Structure formats: structure tokens, C-alpha cells
Amino acid sequence: MITAIVLIDTDAARIPEVAQTISDVPGVSEVYSVTGDVDLIAVVRVRAHEDLADVIANHVSKIDGVLRTQTYIAFTTYSKHDLEAAFAIGLED
Numbered sequence: 001m002i003t004a005i006v007l008i009d010t011d012a013a014r015i016p017e018v019a020q021t022i023s024d025v026p027g028v029s030e031v032y033s034v035t036g037d038v039d040l041i042a043v044v045r046v047r048a049h050e051d052l053a054d055v056i057a058n059h060v061s062k063i064d065g066v067l068r069t070q071t072y073i074a075f076t077t078y079s080k081h082d083l084e085a086a087f088a089i090g091l092e093d
Contacts, residue, residue, distance in 0.1 A: 003043065010067060012039065018066060022063060027054075042060065
């Protein structure tokens with residue numbers, strides 16, 4: 001699994017609509033509206049680099065209102081959430 005963090009600049013007047021449209025793209029797991037130098041941050045999880053190129057170049061970048069993207073590929077994940085989820089597989093609530 002390849003995880004990428006995508007920083008997204010948008011038309012400021014359309015942030016909520018752009019965020020919702022991005023969140024509907026297959027491969028996008030989360031979209032955050034943030035403070036700072038960018039408007040949105042998306043987390044993309046795909047199986048192959050080619051899939052990542054498709055999600056970013058062919059979908060996210062072409063959404064009306066997206067002005068610019070910067071993509072960072074994660075090498076290693078350090079997350080209690082991921083570890084807890086892995087150990088909880090097969091457990092019933």
C-alpha cells in the first residue's frame with residue numbers, strides 16, 4: 001500500500017465544495033481543511049505508483065477549483081491507530 005499526503009491550493013471561495021469532490025475520488029481516504037500555506041490536505045492510499053499518478057494527475061488536479069497540488073509519498077507509517085486496528089482484526093464488539 002502506498003500512502004501519499006497531498007497539499008492542495010484551491011479557490012478560497014470554493015474550499016468546502018472542492019474538499020467534498022476530492023473526498024469522493026477513489027483512493028482518497030481523507031481530506032482536511034487546514035490553516036497555513038495550503039487550503040486542503042488529502043491522504044491518498046493506493047496499491048501502486050501508477051494508481052497514485054492516476055488519482056493525483058487525472059482526478060484531483062483536474063477538479064474545478066484546484067489550483068495546485070504538492071504530493072509527498074510516505075516511506076513508513078508510525079501510528080497507534082494503525083497498530084490498534086491491525087490487532088483488533090477478528091475481534092467482536
